[in-house]
Amino acid sequence: MQLISLQVLDLQALDLQALWLTLRLALSTTALLLLLALPLAWWIASGRGLGRVLVQAMVALPLVLPPTVLGYYLLVAMGPLTAPGRLLMRVFGHPLAFSFTGLLIGSAIYSLPFAVQPLVAGFGGVDASYLEAAAGLGASPWRTFRSVVLPLTRSSLLTSAVLAFTHTVGEFGVVLMLGGNIPGAKRTLSISLYDQVQDFNYGAANRTALVLLGMSLVALAAIYLLPGLQKTNGRQADVVR
């Protein structure tokens, strides 16, 4: 029964540096992803055409690509052996691989589809006649987006943020490739868990796994718990007409 001892609060045994890095990385990635995903999803949702199809396919690529493949390409791209890597090195002053910025970029690319897809679905569900109503009142596209589209798609926004967060918390392959499993500095919880299992330290692994499970569960529960976030796609208002 030692396997399921629930000493989660025994923080001494938990890799606190890994927990801190994981949280910092997941929160930064979520913030960065929302900044990227909002305009991108809006652009994808608001039209047709080959360009949009291609972009959507590229955004979805991390869904099917083995994370280690993505991590490998990013490692090469960020490393000193390629022209883009050297350019990035000059911009940031240090090699991006094995740095927090490198991890952040990798995580953002890896979790991009999880941030973009809910938003595309949400934006696509907004009745176009609301956009016309706003434009007919003189609202610019940007004002329409802020004052009409975003309030109608709050639930999609939350889903997008939570998925980006949880997906980043759980990622392994990209971080392993880009972070290099440098103890303390660039080791996240999921990699710490892997190391603990490799060391046959099942007690520690158990706690790490539980923390990861708890984080995911709490984040997902937020989607279902927060009131008033369900079915707000603006369809209920005009039932009468």
Added chain:
Amino acid sequence: MSAKTQTGKLLEVTMAHRVGALSLRVEFALTQPWTVLFGPSGSGKTTVLRAIAGFVRPDTGRIVYGPQERTLVNTAEGVFVPTHKRPVRSAAQAARLFPQMTVKENVAYGMGWGSHPADERQVLVEVMELMRLTTLAERRPKELSGGEQQRAAVARAVAAAVAFDGVGDRVDKAMLLLDEPFAGLDGRLRDELAVGLRDWLARWQVPVLSVSHDVGECYLLGAEVVRMADGQVMEQGPVETVLESERARLLARLHAHD
């Protein structure tokens, strides 16, 4: 200051457009404070209105807004001013109130760009009263009946049109476009609202182009009428002239039932 040019034209529309089975080909100019596009459903009225608002891009044509002859559409020269940059405010037939806002917030949505916020507050109060919305101010759209939603939607466009003051623009008054603004309302209330709105808007010199298939409404507004059928303008003039035959036909039918 009047919105008319020296030629007296508020708006000139020349357009050809094909939608589904309808082949639209219209040419008319507006000169009166309130003009009604009149005709049976499917005659192309709404499409014309949507082209002026900027929601429909005509296949060919030219739309020029009277004051300072501002070109909104000129397909020959590739001119197409986007909706929100036109000196035009519009309300579609479906209310489409923003569900997350109260009635008052909805009505005030198109205001707030003017340079006289104090005046705008007064305008908001007056519009709310005019459209009998004062007691509904804090309600959400889903708590309103269909007729109430429609009144709020019309009020929203009216407020936006009056508040328009052409900041950064050469145009001083916006034109108001209303698609079947009174269609869902009962007789007496409709009459009061229509007359009240006409008089109030005349005070602000906001020109109106509305769409209707209701003869009574045209007489009530004392409006200029552009009669459309099958995508063409059949006749244009004062309501008494243009709709006399229509009125006679309706009266005859009424008497036949006696």
